[in-house]
Amino acid sequence: MTHKTYYDDLYLREIDAEVISQTEHDGKYNIILDQTIFYPSGGGQPCDLGFIDDVEVIDVHESGDEIIHVLSAPVENKRVHCVLNWDRRFEFMQQHLGEHLFAGCIYSLHDIHTARMRIEGDNVSIDTDIPADMNKILEAEALANEAIYKNIPVEVIYPDMEEVKANARKLPPENAETPIRIVKVEGVDYVPCCGLHVKSTGEVGLVKVTSVENHKGGSRIYMRCGRAAYRWLASVHEEVRKAESELVCGYDGINEKILSLKSQIHALKVENEKTIERFLKPIAESLLASGEKVIVHVMSNSNQDEAKHLFKLITESNHDAIVLLACETSEGAFIIFGTNKANKKVDVRPAFKKAINILEGRGGGNSFCAQGWGKNPDKLNEALELAKAELM
Numbered sequence: 001m002t003h004k005t006y007y008d009d010l011y012l013r014e015i016d017a018e019v020i021s022q023t024e025h026d027g028k029y030n031i032i033l034d035q036t037i038f039y040p041s042g043g044g045q046p047c048d049l050g051f052i053d054d055v056e057v058i059d060v061h062e063s064g065d066e067i068i069h070v071l072s073a074p075v076e077n078k079r080v081h082c083v084l085n086w087d088r089r090f091e092f093m094q095q096h097l098g099e100h101l102f103a104g105c106i107y108s109l110h111d112i113h114t115a116r117m118r119i120e121g122d123n124v125s126i127d128t129d130i131p132a133d134m135n136k137i138l139e140a141e142a143l144a145n146e147a148i149y150k151n152i153p154v155e156v157i158y159p160d161m162e163e164v165k166a167n168a169r170k171l172p173p174e175n176a177e178t179p180i181r182i183v184k185v186e187g188v189d190y191v192p193c194c195g196l197h198v199k200s201t202g203e204v205g206l207v208k209v210t211s212v213e214n215h216k217g218g219s220r221i222y223m224r225c226g227r228a229a230y231r232w233l234a235s236v237h238e239e240v241r242k243a244e245s246e247l248v249c250g251y252d253g254i255n256e257k258i259l260s261l262k263s264q265i266h267a268l269k270v271e272n273e274k275t276i277e278r279f280l281k282p283i284a285e286s287l288l289a290s291g292e293k294v295i296v297h298v299m300s301n302s303n304q305d306e307a308k309h310l311f312k313l314i315t316e317s318n319h320d321a322i323v324l325l326a327c328e329t330s331e332g333a334f335i336i337f338g339t340n341k342a343n344k345k346v347d348v349r350p351a352f353k354k355a356i357n358i359l360e361g362r363g364g365g366n367s368f369c370a371q372g373w374g375k376n377p378d379k380l381n382e383a384l385e386l387a388k389a390e391l392m
């Protein structure tokens with residue numbers, strides 16, 4: 001049985017321990033010690049990492065009464081020196097308590113229960129039993145931060161089951177070891193938990209919700225706590241600073257500037273469409289005036305959008321004409337074949353397939369419109385003639 005020294009002193013970063021056993025598994029070494037400061041993964045909190053006698057600890061997990069330390073190489077000594085990756089542990093303790101504060105607050109404010117919690121890198125995620133809207137979430141976030149300013153001590157207690165049932169925001173699992181380990185933050189949270197937490201709320205520093213998504217009838221809330229929250233805010237600020245510089249405004253003017261730019265882009269698009277139509281309309285009319293059953297046209301100095309636009313002008317003009325349009329750009333040859341939607345007598349796909357194969361390209365569509373790109377524009381005329389013959 002490994003003694004869990006991490007419960008005796010959450011802030012112990014180094015310790016000496018006796019090696020009880022060491023076994024090799026696929027080139028890795030499983031070591032059991034008489035006592036440990038390495039917290040194993042569990043309850044949503046990732047395991048501690050660090051070194052045992054200068055050998056890297058790559059995983060720590062619990063198996064029955066024992067804590068298994070997985071090492072990249074064997075240790076030589078019977079008595080070893082253990083050193084935690086302290087920054088990692090401290091940040092997990094900040095994140096874990098931050099999660100408690102938020103969960104306790106959203107429960108007391110809105111009677112929303114939280115189930116699964118997971119710490120993944122800088123992210124903490126919590127699932128709620130019912131949907132939590134942004135207003136409720138932000139209220140809970142604000143209250144959690146108030147608890148941080150009050151710097152409330154975190155207590156670990158082992159009360160009897162009656163007291164647990166009367167006070168806990170959620171009950172321990174049926175098979176939980178007794179007595180139940182309760183993590184209590186006076187006035188904020190009271191919950192069964194086997195994880196590790198900083199010793200007072202002030203050490204969490206900050207809780208900031210970053211996003212929310214729908215999840216299994218409830219919400220999945222993502223947040224940052226402690227040093228991870230600071231890192232996140234610093235990177236957000238860096239992006240905001242760049243946007244302020246590009247848009248020549250303060251952070252509170254960014255949204256207004258973006259809305260104004262969007263409306264300018266929309267107006268330009270409308271103007272551009274009108275210009276394209278003015279220049280394409282006569283081309284469509286002259287192609288339709290030819291009276292050909294199959295209209296073939298290669299557009300010079302044009303792009304895919306213009307070809308699609310001309311295609312639309314011709315096919316939507318209520319004629320039964322079949323149109324084979326193409327344009328060449330630096331990226332290859334674009335072809336679009338089709339007819340008016342109402343023209344059920346024609347299926348352009350067999351002709352399109354032949355043409356796109358000659359052009360060594362890819363594409364597809366339906367009976368009245370097929371389009372694609374070919375990488376062999378030298379064969380464009382050959383491809384169009386073959387397609388025309390197919391459709392005559």
Ligand SMILES: [Zn+2]
Binds near residue numbers: 097197
């Ligand atoms: Zn906890």
